[in-house]
Amino acid sequence: MTSSRRNESTSKGWMFLMGALILLAVLAAASSLYYQYKHPANRGHSMKKMNLEEVKSVKKAKDAYDVIVIGTDPEGVAAAVSAARNGLSTLLVDGRNRDILGGLMTLGWINSIDMNYSPNKNILGKDDVFNKGFFSEWYAKIEGDSFDVNTAANAFYDLAKNEKNIDILLKTQKIEPLLAQGQTQIQGATITLEGGNSQVVKASAVIDATQDGDFAAAAGVPFTIGHEDIGDPKSKMAVTLAFRLKNVTPEVWDMMAKRLNNDDDVNSGVNEVSVFGYKEMSNYPPLNKERAKMRGLNMGRENDNTVLINSLQIFNVDTFNPKSVEEAFEIGKKELPNVVAYMQKSFPEFAHLELDGTAPELYVRETRHMQGEYRLSIVDVCTNNDQWDRIGFGSYAVDIQRIAPTDSGNVVCKPKQYAIPFRSIVPQKVDGLLVVGRAASYDTLPHGSARVMPTGMAEGEAAGAAVKIAQAEKLTFRQMTASKEVIAKLQDQLTKQGMEIQPMTLKPQPFMEHKEYEGLKTAMMLGLASGAYNNDFHLDDKANPKRMTNLVNGAKKMKPDAFKGDATAAIAKLENNDKIALTLEQASYTLTQAIGLKVDAQQAQAELLSSKLLTDATLNLIGDKQNLTNADTYMMIRDLKIGLTGKP
Known part of the structure; x- marks a missing residue:
């Protein structure tokens, strides 16, 4: 081969190599951009607290919508945004005296998230979350697995207000089911407005995202209460009054981190925004021994040297009785000064912390459990069961909190991944209605895992999309549960919305292979x-x-x-x-x-x-x-x- 040909061949080789490298670089950049789209980073902790944005509520709803979403907890916001993005005119309405969106997270002050982590790490080696979609979109706007409540409330509102198909209606006095005469078909709702006037609002579907399934219960949907399905109808998990401490400076945070990083307890830990541990707090001697008890501290960091704490449990509260709820607040508020004094005395890093308020709403863990077309069982959860009509996944431990001061609580199992079926948000007896969140169709034990808010958000997103599918197919939700073809269309739509709900198969747990399983x-x-x-x-x-x-x-x-x-x-x-x-x-x-x-x-x-x-x-x-x-x-x-x- 001549020298010129050799040079020409070498030149072509280099050009090919450079082209391949450029292509790889482009693909890597594209992959990185796609990954960042699917797994956006959090805001991170800040020392500057956001101002709350005013939620603009309509004074009166329109006469008709494609769908009414009742409840402004995270599950309700997810449902409304999903419905609106599917082209449905949507009313997001709340029957509580709320000025902001986010419910339990922002008004119950439960600002540490019970996360559904995947068994796998992401490409950056960090914990990855299940379901994605709306949850990940909202999660990217907050600080991390604990958040500042103002940040969270503004993030929920930002996602809702940017959808032209959503009307938000707050502070209504009552929301009652509108049923076809002599039938069980929901046709909308009768809403008593803040001023006392009533308005009939028609809709082809309603999504109940209230914490307790209030609308569904009023419509005649069957429920069990508390531990009724395991023979203990008078028992429910404790409620909590979250509280805020001030003077939690970066130095105090570092002191807590040092203690917990040297703690042998596997159930304690700390990161930039979350602290969980201090199990010694369960030794706190309550003033009201029959009604109150402390557990280890779950702390979520705010952006102003304060923390919110979910740890004070209050028992025997009838959350459907306003007087009982008021009594629970009184019990908590009497207990908390002593709780803080005990913390100051027991731990040097808490010496200068001060009580700085209590949550506007109680954290109620358990009331109604709907009877749906499928009732999620504890075996489903502990055996990592898939479902053909999956609309999301859970993985949080089955955490049964105390039902009495003498009870120590219980963790039944820690699943890796189990599916939530669409059938579990479709109630028995009543058509035109979906129920999402902690009141969905779970037995009381699996509810200990499935009640967490990331799971509820996945259900909400699925419910919003399901209304569109039901309309297009001219089917009831109950009829949808009998059609694998139609459910596949729903799953395809949720995938387009960014959710990850592919079928899964996991290796059986060792206990499943025992001869006496x-x-x-x-x-x-x-x-x-x-x-x-x-x-x-x-x-x-x-x-x-x-x-x-x-x-x-x-x-x-x-x-x-x-x-x-x-x-x-x-x-x-x-x-x-x-x-x-x-x-x-x-x-x-x-x-x-x-x-x-x-x-x-x-x-x-x-x-x-x-x-x-x-x-x-x-x-x-x-x-x-x-x-x-x-x-x-x-x-x-x-x-x-x-x-x-x-x-x-």
């Missing part, structure tokens, strides 16, 4: 088994007679009228009943004593078998009949439940 499922559904954050249900740990008695007493909820005896009679004459091995004979005797079968211990097993309250299949799974495990006892509870109720 079916027994664990029954125990979980009854609220009798907990795996905590590491999902260890201690299935192969040795049981004891006292634990068996407690288990059987807890199982009474399966069919209370069938438990005519006394399980504790089975251990009345047993010494060290919490330390000795549990035999099959003793376990069987405990069951017969509980349900009132008059047999002695030697006859108990045979009596259960003949009564079909115990099966040979379960007996064959018990490896050591002189030394039963927790899993063995769960299988016996499962057999008892099937025998008494016909259901596992």
